[in-house]
Amino acid sequence: MLSKLKKLYDLIDGFVLIMLTAIGIALLAPEFGSSRGPLHLGTVTSLGVALVFFLHGAALSRDKLVAGARHWRLHVFVQAFTYVVFPVVGLLLMLSLRNSLPPDLLLGVFYLCALPSTVSSSVAMTSMARGNVPGAIFNATISGLIGMAVTPLLMGLVISASGASMPLGKALTGVALQLLLPFALGQLLRPLIANWLAKKKHITNKIDRGVIVLIVYSSFCDATAQGLWHHYQWQTIAAVMGLAAVLLFVVLGTTTFVARRLHFSVEDEITAVFCGSKKSLANGIPMANILFAGHPALGLLVLPLMVYHQLQLIVCSVIAARYADRDALVEDRAAARA
Template sequence: MKPKIDKFVLAIICIVILAYFFPFWGSQNSPVPLNLIGSIGVSLIFFFYGLKLSPEKIKSGLKNWKLHLLVQASSFVLFPLIVIAIYPFISSESNLTIWLGFMFLAALPSTVSSSVVMVSIAKGNIPAAIFNASISGLIGIVITPLWMSLFLKQASNDFDLGSIYLKLITEILLPVILGIALQRYFGDFARKHLRLLTLFDKSIILLIIYKSFAQSFEENVFNSVNMVDLLLILTAVIILFSVVYFIIGKFATKLGFDLEDRITAQFCGTKKSLVHGTVFSKILFKNTASVGVILLPLMLFHFIQIFIISIIASKLERQAVISEV
């Protein structure tokens, strides 16, 4: 079974190309209010997320606390500490921008849908994957801005953590809470139209990516990123993913996890959410011209995590089938 190229990854590539040739529609002078559309879209994404989030599954998932602790520690502690270890070696302004992109990537929560899908293919612990992917997004609302505040305050005088949290609460947390509150009325509707809602989610993410890259292209921000830098960023992304995957595997073995739990720990603990990344970038870097460069490591990581994990998941699936025969 050969791993297929994710259609969403192809859509991202097309959107970036579109932003390169037609940056005006995403610029500050655009007659189309993309910021407003994006803000409304983001709120709807998390409202529907609340409709799909099952409180019962979260309650039942709390029992396997060692697995949950390992996944969340990997997402919010291990990733950032690895990237911070590189900080003393940053020597130029352009390198600092790219490093901020890696730090932003490292501080993000785990992804939801692809984590659960891949764990399911590999025959891992699916309830634990759903729990960790869901809870990670909520933790990230608090933790991601805190990590970034340590470095963005040094790079920007107008960085205001209070206003960022206010925006996160109004655009993300309140819609999630509203979705959970209305779940008994519209939960079945959300689950019935899951594919349409996923398409809506991806459309809003593509819009935010277009806006970010169009602004960067309009202001010639990518002049500092040549092909050599791009290959170095890609290599660093692969190394970061591989190191975290290996460390989680070692910890899972020491904690005595069975195969199902180890699969879930490694699959969920190495993932980073492009959805949260694009949404958070819209709030954290709203006055930053180089937001496209900052998002670059995240988008490359998104492709790499899907590509590598799909290969591993397919291999584990074949092994599971053989063992059942």
């Protein structure tokens, strides 16, 4: 009994407690921390993400960055899970639950499965877990670019929305300004600040975690302020939560299992799990406004995405904290083999 309590205490570390506290505050007073609230967290989190990418650019050697881009097995793994495995699972869910749940809700589940991976939280959590950050940056970024074409195509195949399109130029500009530009600046300034950053690594780790907490807090504030938890019957919310939880844990378990069967290093496994299991709310909401423009059930269509987004941040943050403790991970793997 005492050993189980100790394991629970070790799992619920300070970072997780802070995150859960932020969620509680967001549920009680959402207007204070919403994207357009007095804290202007929409802007703050964007700047925080840019800072994270700047620090990663300054900390990463170009040799490691090139090596990360050349790791084709990892890239194929992540993109295959994002755009093949996920959509197949979504289609199976649509077919198996078509007599149990509203059609618009099931279409929203498939839409969730057809979206690209996240960028900011995937990279931040990979960094916090001490994984392959160059691989995460490459895969998360390329996933968003691929999704601009593949996601509408997949949705078109399901709903025959052949006229849908994405503002490619605007999306590419956003990626370049918020992510690639800070990373490139970090690379340029690396000769000047790399040694200082190496000595202050604990500070950069805290910035990574702090940005994740801000993303979670702002996301829950926005969801609560928009009435996500009040607009639908509790049975609908419960069904979506159940589907999102099953989908997330299946994908997390599968990505971890396959990555280990392919004999990925722990660092590559971390990147594969986080980039291969996440779905982007930042890309999903604007894209939904285009694909489902004028649809009377738009809120129901994006509900699975919003619930999955909240859940993936919480669960993956706990996993990232666990991965960061390499000694505990090695002991767990040794015990599993015994």
